[in-house]
Amino acid sequence: MNNLNAVGHKHIIGHKELTDHKSPLRFDPDFVYISAVDNKGLPLKDKLAAGEKVLRGTVLGTRPDFSIPVISSVSGTIKEVKKLFNSTLGRPTDFFVIENDKKYEAVDRPLLKDDISKEEFISAVQNAGLVGMGGAGFPTYLKYKTNKKISYLIVNAVECEPYLTTDYKALQERLNSVIVGMEKIVKTFGLDKAYLCFKKSKKDLIEPVKKALQGHDKLELHLVPDVYPAGYERTLVKFVLKKTYNVLPIEVGAVVNNVETIAQIGDLFIGTENLGFRTYTFSGDALKNNNNVICPVGTLIGEIIKFLGGYNTEDDVMIVIGGPMTGKAARSEEIALMNNNSGITVFNIKKLEHEYKPVACWHCGKCIEVCPSSLQPVLIRMALGREDYKSADKLGIMSCVSCGSCSAICPSHIDLAQDFAKGKLITKIKVGTKK
Structure with missing residues (x-):
């Protein structure tokens, strides 16, 4: 079956207006919960023990699957290692429980020099523990550790999943880090072009981004149609490069990174107060208040829902990790937010059952x-x-x-x-x- 030729072409209602006009809120939890296993469920190597003091950025252990460090998102003390439901693996696994002293003291992380080699760049990204922040959580350094020629960087800020607006906020709040990240990758790998991509419908972003790109000859804004799934990697590559591939974008000389990932790469060069933090969208028809929340990775979903005022209904609700199109239903509120989560959507189950009761297939095609x-x-x-x-x-x-x-x-x-x-x-x- 050929899966290379089609591109998304269906506009869907995004409900972005619930959060895109609001300033993100900051939340500081008393505890964070960081996974003590890799994405295969194997325990971290050289794992720290309960009772040890940590700083923001302290290595808690190393993932054996891809040899990348797992870092603490706060400063404080490891209180224990306990079982918690792991949203990536779909079962309970070990998590570090770290008491947050709320000082957010960080490890000393020297900034990368402007003129570094490919090998130095790859090593720095690996040692920083950077993973894709658009959903899959694939280690970022592996996309650049290739024998094939990288000609293009495609920065994905399309965010076609309904309700979620974290990428939109990244372009509003962290545009300088994004531009720096793109420019350094272009220079280090000798790219032909780097494309910053988002939807044409985000009209308020167009002029600020164009202005920020001035003077960067190899950086280009590429607007995509407001259709779903324009942000799907294969679809986006075809929109931008007019090319198709079999397995990975590198086959056509491209690397695709989420905009938040690129911002984190930029931070390695210019410094940041964002180490250990990210922005998550909390939205849906069952929440009293919808907004983006900036918090440490490892914050429990339920704590942020409570922070936002809780639910607006006494009916049962469905908590979805991600958006309604590709997200996964959560078993409870006691699930820790991870690096690769973009947000949480919450829906009234009774309303869903009433509006979306299935009937027999019409075979309409x-x-x-x-x-x-x-x-x-x-x-x-x-x-x-x-x-x-x-x-x-x-x-x-x-x-x-x-x-x-x-x-x-x-x-x-x-x-x-x-x-x-x-x-x-x-x-x-x-x-x-x-x-």
Whole structure:
């Protein structure tokens, strides 16, 4: 199944107005909870013990999966290591519990020099523990540690997921760090061009960004249509470079980074007070107050919901880690925010059940029209319904990127994306596909 040719072309209601006009709020928790395992569930190497004092930026241990450090987001004391639900792994794992002294004293981290080698850049990014902040959390240094020629940097600030506005706020609040990060990468790797991408609908950002880019000949603003999923990596590369690839963007000479990640790279050169912090959007129809919140990584979801005034309903609510299109439902409020989380959306379950009660499929084909991977969701669902996993595999279920476009467009309110997420797991087991 060819998943290279389609691009997103469906506008969806974003609900960005709930938070995009508000100044972010600052929250200082009494405790933070930092994962003590890697993304495979393996314990960190050289892990610190309970009772040890830490500073903001102290290495708590090293991830064995990608050899990157896990750092403390606050200064204080490690009180214990306890089990907490891990939103990345979907099960309880060990977490450091760090009491925040709220002084936020930081480790001494020398700034990077203007003229550094590729190897020095890669080492610095690795030692800083930087990971992608747009969702996947892939270690940033690995994108640059390649034998292939990097010609283009694409900075993704498209943020097409409904409700979330953290990338928008990054361009408002941290534009200088973004520009510095882009410029240093261009210089270090000898790039042909670096593109800063966001939607045409963000009209208030266009002139400030154009002004900031003046004098930077190889940095360019690239506006994309207000469609979903324009921020999906494969779609964005096609919008910008008019090229397609098989597995990774480096095949067409490109590296794609989230705008927050680039801001953190810029901070390595110019210094920052943001070490250990990031901005998270809290939005949805079940919250009393919607806003972006700046807080240390490892803050519990429930504490910020309480800080924002709690819920506006006594009905049951659904807490989603991320946005409604690609996010995952949280089991409870006692889940720690991680580096790669962009925000939390909260919905009234009774309202969802009333407005989105599923009915029988009409076989209208709208899901086929919007699929960015050129799949035929209606046929895949039929194959899954009769437990024909070989046919589902042949129809390309493993190429589904879980963007949620099919679920959003379905007039029958069938949650195809959820069906496919389960179907992919079963297909992998039954058919033995390695994708």
